[in-house]
Amino acid sequence: MTTTAQTRFGIVGSGWxxxxxxxxxxxxPERFRATGVVTRxxxxxxxxxxxxxxxxxRTTAELLAHERPDFVIVSVPWPVTPDVTRExxxxxxxxxxxxxxxxxxxxxxxxxxxxxxxxxxxxxxxxLLMPGHAARLALVRAGVLGEPTSVQISSTHLYHAVSLIRxxxxxxxxxxxxxxxxxxxxxxxxxxxxxxxxxxxPRQLTTTLASIDFDGRMGLYDFTDNQWWNPLxxxxxxxxxxxxxxxxxxxxxxVDPTTPVESSLTRRQTGHxxxxxxxxxxxISFDGDVxxxxxxxxxxxxxxxIAVADILARSxxxxxxxxxxxYPLAEACQDHLISLAIEESARTGHPVVAGTQPWAR
Numbered sequence: 001m002t003t004t005a006q007t008r009f010g011i012v013g014s015g016w017x018x019x020x021x022x023x024x025x026x027x028x029p030e031r032f033r034a035t036g037v038v039t040r041x042x043x044x045x046x047x048x049x050x051x052x053x054x055x056x057x058r059t060t061a062e063l064l065a066h067e068r069p070d071f072v073i074v075s076v077p078w079p080v081t082p083d084v085t086r087e088x089x090x091x092x093x094x095x096x097x098x099x100x101x102x103x104x105x106x107x108x109x110x111x112x113x114x115x116x117x118x119x120x121x122x123x124x125x126x127x128l129l130m131p132g133h134a135a136r137l138a139l140v141r142a143g144v145l146g147e148p149t150s151v152q153i154s155s156t157h158l159y160h161a162v163s164l165i166r167x168x169x170x171x172x173x174x175x176x177x178x179x180x181x182x183x184x185x186x187x188x189x190x191x192x193x194x195x196x197x198x199x200x201x202p203r204q205l206t207t208t209l210a211s212i213d214f215d216g217r218m219g220l221y222d223f224t225d226n227q228w229w230n231p232l233x234x235x236x237x238x239x240x241x242x243x244x245x246x247x248x249x250x251x252x253x254x255v256d257p258t259t260p261v262e263s264s265l266t267r268r269q270t271g272h273x274x275x276x277x278x279x280x281x282x283x284i285s286f287d288g289d290v291x292x293x294x295x296x297x298x299x300x301x302x303x304x305x306i307a308v309a310d311i312l313a314r315s316x317x318x319x320x321x322x323x324x325x326x327y328p329l330a331e332a333c334q335d336h337l338i339s340l341a342i343e344e345s346a347r348t349g350h351p352v353v354a355g356t357q358p359w360a361r
């Protein structure tokens with residue numbers, strides 16, 4: 001019988017994003033343990049300690065002196081992330097930085113110059129690990145659609161969406177030309193992270209559309225303000241290839257010169273109707289083959305929590321030299337480079353070229 005090593009992580013920062021990781025440590029204590037949290041003030045530390053049952057510290061040095069974790073998560077405001085990352089790398093500590101790793105292009109270049117060669121920095125970009133996306137990626141990499149030529153996404157914003165586009169197209173660090181526009185239109189916006197507002201009055205919300213040309217391969221980005229939460233806007237993902245097309249969970253492809261066939265990605269989701277196995281995702285299959293298995297069966301977690309737990313587990317294995325790098329700094333820098341180009345093109349109304357950068361491999 002094999003056992004899975006417990007992943008030990010520290011956190012710098014006590015905001016809502018850090019709570020995602022603390023919640024997973026509470027839910028899966030045999031898999032994850034938080035060694036401590038760095039907060040700016042003692043009063044905030046007392047709140048975190050009372051709510052989550054973890055020790056808190058005022059400095060990273062104190063955190064590391066108490067117990068050396070496998071890695072430290074940097075979950076602080078964008079402008080502070082590069083400085084904390086540099087501090088930890090200087091101490092020889094593996095880092096899992098929240099997205100994005102720096103706020104702007106100058107910050108990305110400076111951070112890469114300082115820590116890019118260390119090999120100690122990963123980024124918590126979990127979208128390609130979400131069960132549905134991981135299953136889609138498995139089909140693309142298996143050649144079910146032939147050569148992937150375009151990805152259309154209307155789901156999440158900027159660097160997260162770019163990560164999905166780049167991953168599904170397999171474009172790596174190719175230069176890209178971005179053309180974007182923003183449109184404002186009325187839309188009810190009744191739900192946010194704060195909960196239901198009770199107000200169905202339409203608001204003026206912005207939709208950003210962008211085409212991303214990777215020298216012939218194309219990404220199409222479509223995002224409306226608060227689309228993550230707004231139940232009035234669906235999510236969709238289209239991957240087109242030389243031999244077929246994937247639309248969300250439906251696939252059509254050519255199996256011989258005269259035979260197009262249709263298939264679907266199918267989730268085995270328990271706990272519905274009279275199924276008494278508990279609310280849980282077991283796996284996702286395609287034409288009778290399992291293309292994704294939930295690594296945390298029995299946890300009853302949401303897809304997003306599964307993905308965050310997966311990148312935590314992969315980061316632990318990487319830090320212990322037991323597995324590959326889950327999402328290197330260079331990948332996250334490239335994602336944000338293109339997302340910055342989307343914002344600039346939408347703001348100016350002109351195409352923007354995201355050229356080759358120092359982190360390109």
